[in-house]
Amino acid sequence: MSTYDYDLITIGAGSGGVSASRYAASMDARVAICEAGRVGGTCVLRGCVPKKIFMYSAQFADAFADAGGYGWQLPQAPVFELSRLTAAKNVEIDRLELEYRRALAASGAKLLSGRAEVLDPHTVQINGEKLTAQRLLIATGGSPNRPDIPGIELAVTSTEMLELTAPPRRLLILGSGYIGVEFAGIYHSFGSAVKLAYRGELPLRGFDGDLRKRLAKAMEDRGIELHRGFHPVRLERVGDEYICHGNDGLQLHADLVLNAMGRSPNTANLGLEQAGVALDPQTSAVKVDAYSRSSVPSIFAVGDVTDRLNLTPVAIAEGRAFVDTEFGGVPRSVNHATVASAVFSQPPLGHIGLSEEQAVQDGHRIQVFEADFRPMRNVLPGRNERSYMKLVVDADSNKVLGLHMIGTDAPEIVQGLAVAVTMGASKRDFDATVAVHPTMAEEFVLMRKPRA
Structure with missing residues (x-):
């Protein structure tokens, strides 16, 4: 008989953690999964799913504009109400969270609500209770960066952008990664005057150069204002507006500012370093090998917390490969070199x-x-x-x-x-x-x- 309370304790009930926990439970492993907030993680609750719903809504602006060319006559100008979209989105997210909870329960994995902390290579503390497991899996994901810029706390993040009930008249987006360019297209279609400001010459650093050039042109052709080479040094609120100051003296004015300057792994205050887990000194990501094993043999990590390839399907694949390796007796790793991805820009x-x-x-x-x-x-x-x-x-x-x-x-x-x-x-x-x-x-x- 095992001397541990569980065969696996997972910290984080996002896509990777839930998938791994359910899969391990299907192999008759005794599994507990800890979550401090809602079940579903970034993708389901405040990322790809609600953002895709917003993207679908934004596409109607093009459809209405193009309808006349195909013989359709709209009896009146379309009217958009963001409050109705946000309410409908919240209903769908609530439904999905319930499905995640049902799936976990059906698998036999035990959901523990509360913030967990790693005490040692086999022990987790949650709600004052100490639990042990043969293996621990860290799947806590990531969250928006807060760069060291005075006043940056005045800016909202992608999470708040999905909860707005009215589009801002003027929107300034800092950063041109996938979050920045996607929200730029969405809110431009919703009627906002959008400015996208970023440090480089082209958006979407790391993508093929020809795609980056064409996306920049398409965004400008649609009416989105691009500010290349913009280095924000200070954000302030003056009356009813926000002013972002660049290092060259340029001032950008807006009614709302979105901080889209990257995301960081959620490893703070988890007790990982005290337990001997090595973190990347630059990103604080959990350092893992090809099989998602950390520097501590009994502690593993998958998904955005490892900062390998931060995509939901990758987190799920890493979680399942971990279970195959550790519980299925079939050592398997994920090939990160050939993974398709998309940016839902416009x-x-x-x-x-x-x-x-x-x-x-x-x-x-x-x-x-x-x-x-x-x-x-x-x-x-x-x-x-x-x-x-x-x-x-x-x-x-x-x-x-x-x-x-x-x-x-x-x-x-x-x-x-x-x-x-x-x-x-x-x-x-x-x-x-x-x-x-x-x-x-x-x-x-x-x-x-x-x-x-």
């Missing part, structure tokens, strides 16, 4: 594999195939926004190293093609595929001449 983009810049940096001799065109759906409404697709191919092996797209339905298209890229498809495989016509996706199998 227009959206998706990609998998290496960017052109990364491929060159890694020493590949490459060929680049691309298609740049005005989608058929934009012609009748007179919309000039273009779509762009790109394949980065190893010139020696003919293997597709990276696939990139910006344009309508890019996330859905890239998800399908990600299967081929994950399997190691060659450019010849793409060429041998018969196109589905007329579609946008067919352009990926019709590219024949590499870029000069």
